[in-house]
Amino acid sequence: MTNSNTGQVAAQPEGMQSIVADWSSDQRAFKNVSWGKAMMWIFLLSDTFIFSCFLLSYMTVRMSTTIPWPNSSEIFALSFGGEPIPLILIAIMTFILITSSGTMVLAVNYGYRKDRAKTAILLLITAAFGASFVGMQVFEWTKLIVEEGVRPWFNPFGAPQFGSTFFMITGFHGFHVSVGVIFLIIIARKVWRGDFDKGTRGFFTSRQGRYEIVETMGLYWHFVDLVWVFIFAFFYLW
Amino acid sequence: MAHAEAHAEGQQHPLGIYIQVWVLLFVLSTFSYLVDYFHFEGYLRWTLILLFMVLKAGLIIAVFMHMLWERLALVYAIALPTIALMVFVFLMTHEADNTLLSRGIYFLGLGGS
Numbered sequence: 433m434t435n436s437n438t439g440q441v442a443a444q445p446e447g448m449q450s451i452v453a454d455w456s457s458d459q460r461a462f463k464n465v466s467w468g469k470a471m472m473w474i475f476l477l478s479d480t481f482i483f484s485c486f487l488l489s490y491m492t493v494r495m496s497t498t499i500p501w502p503n504s505s506e507i508f509a510l511s512f513g514g515e516p517i518p519l520i521l522i523a524i525m526t527f528i529l530i531t532s533s534g535t536m537v538l539a540v541n542y543g544y545r546k547d548r549a550k551t552a553i554l555l556l557i558t559a560a561f562g563a564s565f566v567g568m569q570v571f572e573w574t575k576l577i578v579e580e581g582v583r584p585w586f587n588p589f590g591a592p593q594f595g596s597t598f599f600m601i602t603g604f605h606g607f608h609v610s611v612g613v614i615f616l617i618i619i620a621r622k623v624w625r626g627d628f629d630k631g632t633r634g635f636f637t638s639r640q641g642r643y644e645i646v647e648t649m650g651l652y653w654h655f656v657d658l659v660w661v662f663i664f665a666f667f668y669l670w
Numbered sequence: 671m672a673h674a675e676a677h678a679e680g681q682q683h684p685l686g687i688y689i690q691v692w693v694l695l696f697v698l699s700t701f702s703y704l705v706d707y708f709h710f711e712g713y714l715r716w717t718l719i720l721l722f723m724v725l726k727a728g729l730i731i732a733v734f735m736h737m738l739w740e741r742l743a744l745v746y747a748i749a750l751p752t753i754a755l756m757v758f759v760f761l762m763t764h765e766a767d768n769t770l771l772s773r774g775i776y777f778l779g780l781g782g783s
Binding site: 669 | 748
């Protein structure tokens with residue numbers, strides 16, 4: 433590594449010794465990771481704790497209620513003319529998010545190859561998948577609120593906590609996806625203009641961006657997918 | 671960490687591994703959906719749901735988020751604090767059991783005096 437932003441040149445120890453060596457003697461702990469990426473990881477860790485608190489409070493109210501919990505398999509069923517298919521919309525949303533994770537990872541790859549057009553297009557495709565995910569969530573919310581009469585304090589299926597935990601957890605996740613879509617579009621625009629090739633300075637930071645921002649963006653996007661994996665397992669499949 | 675290409679700028683890896691993981695994620699998602707579709711119940715359901723969940727999460731973190739190729743100092747800095755969550759889960763399951771028991775006794779009049 434001779435990159436000015438990532439420091440260190442000398443050979444470094446591996447394995448358990450590397451942890452001690454990296455963290456000790458008043459030096460930077462994350463050797464080959466820029467501050468931007470390290471801070472994204474630390475933000476994601478804090479976000480993990482927030483989502484965990486939501487899922488844990490959901491677990492606690494669900495385990496302690498004396499009223500039967502609504503059957504999510506039936507509530508989120510959807511019929512396309514015939515018999516209702518259980519959880520089908522949620523399954524489609526899951527596949528959409530995984531697909532968008534795949535296009536994101538390809539965008540990161542082409543970004544480091546400095547393939548401007550492919551990176552920007554893949555970022556935009558990722559954003560489009562994200563937007564369609566949010567759209568389906570809006571559809572799902574509308575169906576529950578308007579047709580079924582689900583409220584945070586009441587629902588016709590069973591335990592009233594179902595509504596509050598559902599809106600809180602999926603709402604917070606949907607908010608993350610929406611923010612992700614906005615940032616994907618912003619970065620796609622920067623890539624398309626060639627900001628990272630020409631060294632254009634950022635509007636807010638006044639610093640020159642690098643293609644690494646695509647990877648940092650990717651970390652956030654994969655995290656959103658990751659959270660959905662847990663929501664899908666605990667909220668919809670339980 | 672021995673991955674040669676990780677020492678170029680940022681994380682650069684062959685596309686093949688991404689495509690493989692991508693396909694695997696699709697397959698695992700289908701499996702976890704089928705758990706619900708075929709109405710598996712009880713411990714079988716729980717084992718399958720958690721297994722597919724952990725596999726998917728692991729693949730996303732390891733390959734898509736490149737944790738497989740990061741230095742251990744970063745991996746542990748992110749992974750170790752989540753152990754606190756496991757303790758939290760343990761505490762809250764007991765708390766929930768306790769609440770359910772009290773509700774059974776005082777609200778529903780099951781058992782107790």
